[in-house]
Amino acid sequence: MLKLIKYEFAKKYKLISITLIISVLLNLFLITRGEAGSGVFIVFFPMVMSIFYMVDIIKMYSDDLNKKSGYMLFMTPNSGYKIIVSKLITAVIEGLAIMLLYFIFILINGSYIIFTSGNYVNFKDIIYTINHLLSGSFGFNLFHVFMVLLTALLFLISFLTTAYTAMTIRKSIFSEIKFGGALSFLIFLLLNWGISYISSRFFDLLTPYYGSFSMMRPTAAEFTRILLPINAMSIIQSVILTLCSGYLLENKINL
Amino acid sequence: MELLKIENLNKKYNNKIALSNISLSLDSGKIYGLLGPNGSGKTTLMKIIAGLHRQTFGDVFINGEALSYKTKAKVSYMPTENFLYDSFKVKDAVKFYTEMYEDFSEENAFNLLKEIGVDTEFRISKLSSGLVGKLKVALALSRNTDIYMLDEPLNGVDVLSRDVIIDLITRSYGENKTIIISTHLVNEIEKILDSVIFLKDGNLELSGNAEELRISHEKSIEGIYKEVYKNA
Numbered sequence: 001m002l003k004l005i006k007y008e009f010a011k012k013y014k015l016i017s018i019t020l021i022i023s024v025l026l027n028l029f030l031i032t033r034g035e036a037g038s039g040v041f042i043v044f045f046p047m048v049m050s051i052f053y054m055v056d057i058i059k060m061y062s063d064d065l066n067k068k069s070g071y072m073l074f075m076t077p078n079s080g081y082k083i084i085v086s087k088l089i090t091a092v093i094e095g096l097a098i099m100l101l102y103f104i105f106i107l108i109n110g111s112y113i114i115f116t117s118g119n120y121v122n123f124k125d126i127i128y129t130i131n132h133l134l135s136g137s138f139g140f141n142l143f144h145v146f147m148v149l150l151t152a153l154l155f156l157i158s159f160l161t162t163a164y165t166a167m168t169i170r171k172s173i174f175s176e177i178k179f180g181g182a183l184s185f186l187i188f189l190l191l192n193w194g195i196s197y198i199s200s201r202f203f204d205l206l207t208p209y210y211g212s213f214s215m216m217r218p219t220a221a222e223f224t225r226i227l228l229p230i231n232a233m234s235i236i237q238s239v240i241l242t243l244c245s246g247y248l249l250e251n252k253i254n255l
Numbered sequence: 256m257e258l259l260k261i262e263n264l265n266k267k268y269n270n271k272i273a274l275s276n277i278s279l280s281l282d283s284g285k286i287y288g289l290l291g292p293n294g295s296g297k298t299t300l301m302k303i304i305a306g307l308h309r310q311t312f313g314d315v316f317i318n319g320e321a322l323s324y325k326t327k328a329k330v331s332y333m334p335t336e337n338f339l340y341d342s343f344k345v346k347d348a349v350k351f352y353t354e355m356y357e358d359f360s361e362e363n364a365f366n367l368l369k370e371i372g373v374d375t376e377f378r379i380s381k382l383s384s385g386l387v388g389k390l391k392v393a394l395a396l397s398r399n400t401d402i403y404m405l406d407e408p409l410n411g412v413d414v415l416s417r418d419v420i421i422d423l424i425t426r427s428y429g430e431n432k433t434i435i436i437s438t439h440l441v442n443e444i445e446k447i448l449d450s451v452i453f454l455k456d457g458n459l460e461l462s463g464n465a466e467e468l469r470i471s472h473e474k475s476i477e478g479i480y481k482e483v484y485k486n487a
Contacts, residue, residue, distance in 0.1 A: 003354045010347070011340060071338040074307055076355040077328035172309075176269045250324065255307045 004078060004086035005093070008060065019052065020101075027105060031112055038109040045105060049098050054156075057091045061164050065171045066180070070255055080249025084164065084242055091160055095153050143220040151227050154234040161241040162191050168245040172252035191241075199233055258283040258401055258433045259304070264313035266299050266457075273299040275457045277313070283401070284430040286447055288465070288476070289437040291454040292484055297437040298335065300454070301404045305332035318401065328357070333395035335407040335437075337387050339379045345390060346375040352394050364397035371419050384411040392420050396427040403427065403434045409443055417443055441477040451476055453483050 009016070023045065030037035064070035073083065166188035170180055177183055206229050218226060259281040266274040274296045281287060289297045302308040304315055306327045317326045339348050345368065353361040368375055371389045373382075382390065392408050405424070409417045417440075425447050428434060438444050451468065453461040460483055461468070465476055472479050 007351060007354075011342060014342065068334065068336040068338045069340050071307060071334050071336075072340060072351070075305060075327060075332055077324055078355075079324045252309055253307070254309055255302070 001082055001086050001089070004073075004083065005090050007073075008086065008090040009093075012056070012060070015056065019049075023049075023101070023105075027108070031109065034116075035113055038113060042106060042109055046102055049102070053095060053098055054160075057094065057160055058163055058167075060090070061087050062167055065167055065255065074249075074253070074255055079246070080251075080253070081243070081246030083249055084168075084245045087164065088157065088161065088238075088242060092153070092157060095156060099149055099153070144223050147220075147223055147227055151231055151234075154231050154238075158234040158237045158241075161238045161245070162195065163188055165241040165245045166191055168248045168253075172248040172254060175254035195237055202233060203229065256283050257281070258318060260314075260316040260319075261300075261304075262314045262316075264300070264303065264315060265311045266296075266303065266308070267311045272457050274303075274310070277454075277457075277459050279452065279459065279462065281433055281435070281450075283433050285449040286424070286428060286434045286436065288441070288444060288448040288451040289435055289454065290439070290441060290451055290476075290480055291437075291460075292439055294456075295454040296457040297454055298406055299457075301332060301406050301435070301437060302334075304402070304404060305330050305334075307332075307334075329401045330404060331356075331395045331398040331400045331402065332404045333391050333406060333408060335410055337379075337384075337391075339387070339391070341380040342378070344376060344378050345373055345382075348379060348390070348394060349375065352397070356398055356400075358399045360397050360399060364393055367393040367397060367423065371416075371423070385413050385416050388412040389416060389420065392423055396423055401432060403432065405434070405436045407438055408436060409438060409440050421447060441480045442475075445476045448476065451479075453480070455483060 027038075027041050027045075030041045033040075064073050078086075166184050169187050170177075170184040174183055174187075209229070210226070257280050259279070261277055261279040261281075264274055264277040265272070277296075277300065289300065291297050299308060303310050304317075304322070306322060306324065315322045317329050320326055320329075340351075343351070349361060349364045349368070352359045352364065365375065368390065371393060373386055373390050373393065377386075379387065379390070388408065388411055392405065395403060395405060408420055408424070412420060421444065424434060424436065436444055436448070445465070448465045450463065451461075451465050452459065461479070468479060469475060472482070474482065
């Protein structure tokens, strides 16, 4: 498994390096524009990176299924489950790395702003200030932010497993049908429709559960419990779809 | 000793039959020629054995074991296409094989590549088709496994390099190994074949010991090939 993950990153180390260098250079450039520049970077970086991330992760799997270079992976004596899980772990690591990078950028930009305003730079102070700002102004703290990011990451993984499953179905059960890309998208839409239907029934059952929380200004513990069903749904969805993909890769694949 | 057994193998692509009721038994210690023009089903058969395609129905057993991801460890398959990661250097591809296949000999691979003149520092995207051909063969033959399947190993390779590749194949031959070579360049490869399998439109047209077929048909394998496919 580790070898598979290693080679996933080996295949795209150039892309990662270039993205990292461009991000740093762009941040340095915008930092010279002062606080407004830093603000622009902090707001737009996660948006742009989310799009790049999703495209990259989908392409990572799509290329292996649809290009001849995929033989290199699928000829190895690794089970379909191992292959799909390694792809997902790669995606998670990449997602976490982007989140970490974003936090680093927040710290750097925060430090710079404090430094330029003539104050002593202390990372503890920065965290405290950001936390204080968040809790004071909006009624939530860094833990809330962390939970939102975790939920977003789990949602993203469930989204990716849906996309991966759609591509796997098309390359196994419907491998002989033309217009592969369009068919993958159609399967993806159908899967999402099915999942949405099940989710809505599931959340209907949880109405009394949600009624017990204060939705206006929930504490960190309440916020975690509010997000628990959503996160559980994402995890269950991801596990089921990963098993489906693994089975199809193992037994029905036609590269 | 029977190494590869194929029973009633069928493969359909939509309404097109790629393989129809193929049943074969291949022994170890032999070099098989899988012969036929384009579209005869050679590549499909190899891809099924390599685990890249699934048969519509029928069975394939390697050493008595039905096809699964585990049997991929017993098959060294060289696809006809350039399947190697473009961004890799040659040495990265060797490293990949070393890490992915327990039976792969890194030392053997580097020795072979040196011998056939493939620079390991070169990026694969920069290699000529002839060098890619040599690299693919060297990687496939540097494994120490039961079945080697080389799909059109002479395609896009110059005449001198063809001799190098044929030499590599014959040197890899061993009594516990089976080598299957698909080609339509029969004349080039005929001298090393022990047995031949002729496929035509997905059907098994003819198979048997190469020498016995030469005697019974009073022709070379290339002559029999022309006879079998004259209307194809």
